[in-house]
Amino acid sequence: MTTPRTPTTAEELRGVGLRVTAARVALLETVRSGDHLGVEAIASGVRDRVGHISLQAVYEALHALTAAGLIRRLEPPGSPARFEGRVGDNHHHLVCRTCGVVVDVDCAVGHAPCLTASDDRGFAIDEAEVIYWGLCPACSTSRSS
Numbered sequence: 001m002t003t004p005r006t007p008t009t010a011e012e013l014r015g016v017g018l019r020v021t022a023a024r025v026a027l028l029e030t031v032r033s034g035d036h037l038g039v040e041a042i043a044s045g046v047r048d049r050v051g052h053i054s055l056q057a058v059y060e061a062l063h064a065l066t067a068a069g070l071i072r073r074l075e076p077p078g079s080p081a082r083f084e085g086r087v088g089d090n091h092h093h094l095v096c097r098t099c100g101v102v103v104d105v106d107c108a109v110g111h112a113p114c115l116t117a118s119d120d121r122g123f124a125i126d127e128a129e130v131i132y133w134g135l136c137p138a139c140s141t142s143r144s145s
């Protein structure tokens, strides 16, 4: 009996046609173990794993992994870009207006109803991004007290 094995990070990179480098492996692991991290936090996570890496190299790796679909970039208006490892499930985000915390929320119940635009204007739509803005529990509590 063979034990099902999840592919290693390096195998996943190869699987999408990317050259495997220590920086890319470290970056993918950092993004996946984090929670909607910004570029600075990702850079320090990568440095913890592989030592010095320039911010430029981090940006290049983020771009390559995002383009390959291994990570997802979200950019709430007025807030710096964040990256996450949860991809391909059309999930959405709750963003706090006060502290900027980002929380995952599954797609609205049913079959991705937000993909059915009231008028698609001829576009072949494949993704809808929804950001629910508001105050997180901690911030709404501190505001009312």
Ligand SMILES: [Zn+2]
Binding pocket: 096, 097, 098, 099, 100, 101, 135, 136, 137, 138, 139, 140
């Ligand atoms: Zn908050």
Ligand SMILES: [Zn+2]
Binding pocket: 036, 084, 086, 091, 092, 093, 103, 104, 105
């Ligand atoms: Zn998310």
